[in-house]
Amino acid sequence: MTAPEISPIVLLFASIFTSNILLANFLGMCSFISISKDIKSSNGLGLAVILVLTLTSVLNWAVYHFILSPLHLEYLRFIVFIMVIAAVVQVLEMVIDRVSPALYMALGIFLPLITVNCAILGVTLFVEIRSYSFIQTLVYGLGSGVGWWLAILALAAIRKKVDNAPVPAGLKGPGITLIIIGLMAMGFLGFSGMLNVQ
Numbered sequence: 001m002t003a004p005e006i007s008p009i010v011l012l013f014a015s016i017f018t019s020n021i022l023l024a025n026f027l028g029m030c031s032f033i034s035i036s037k038d039i040k041s042s043n044g045l046g047l048a049v050i051l052v053l054t055l056t057s058v059l060n061w062a063v064y065h066f067i068l069s070p071l072h073l074e075y076l077r078f079i080v081f082i083m084v085i086a087a088v089v090q091v092l093e094m095v096i097d098r099v100s101p102a103l104y105m106a107l108g109i110f111l112p113l114i115t116v117n118c119a120i121l122g123v124t125l126f127v128e129i130r131s132y133s134f135i136q137t138l139v140y141g142l143g144s145g146v147g148w149w150l151a152i153l154a155l156a157a158i159r160k161k162v163d164n165a166p167v168p169a170g171l172k173g174p175g176i177t178l179i180i181i182g183l184m185a186m187g188f189l190g191f192s193g194m195l196n197v198q
Contacts, residue, residue, distance in 0.1 A: 008139040015143030021119045022151045023185040028119030031110045032152055041106040042156035046149030048092060052114055053123055056085045057141030060124045081124050089115045119148060
């Protein structure tokens with residue numbers, strides 16, 4: 001199949017706003033909700049997700065088109081995609097531990113859990129299903145990561161403000177967080193009339 005006729009600029013903005021991997025597709029919610037209590041940790045995890053999404057989408061595209069497809073091993077794609085994601089996350093984990101031990105400790109278990117973050121695999125599978133070219137894959141991976149990062153930073157900032165607000169006792173904690181996420185998703189969907197990539 002040939003790549004769809006989508007400009008990289010349109011694809012970038014669509015993947016950040018109208019087709020946000022987190023708020024439009026609800027992929028990657030686990031670490032999004034757990035880490036968003038602190039802005040610094042949210043920023044660190046968001047940047048790590050940008051890097052992992054960009055690298056893994058491009059690497060998995062190359063593996064699929066240059067190894068799996070020519071050898072007619074497409075049925076192994078899920079296993080191979082997850083192995084590539086795990087390898088990239090492992091290397092990233094070692095780099096963060098070496099460069100910023102404080103961030104490594106703040107992210108805790110959620111850094112290695114990027115491996116099983118469904119947003120990472122979801123982007124790779126969307127790229128394959130939509131038959132994106134290499135440039136489209138690079139742009140879509142980067143845009144999806146930036147969209148995830150913006151969403152987690154926004155949630156962390158809102159949660160920091162809500163901590164000091166008079167929230168009814170029954171809504172404190174997960175209740176108000178889920179309401180905030182729902183409102184954020186509706187806000188991002190407000191862009192959907194402008195750009196949309198399916």
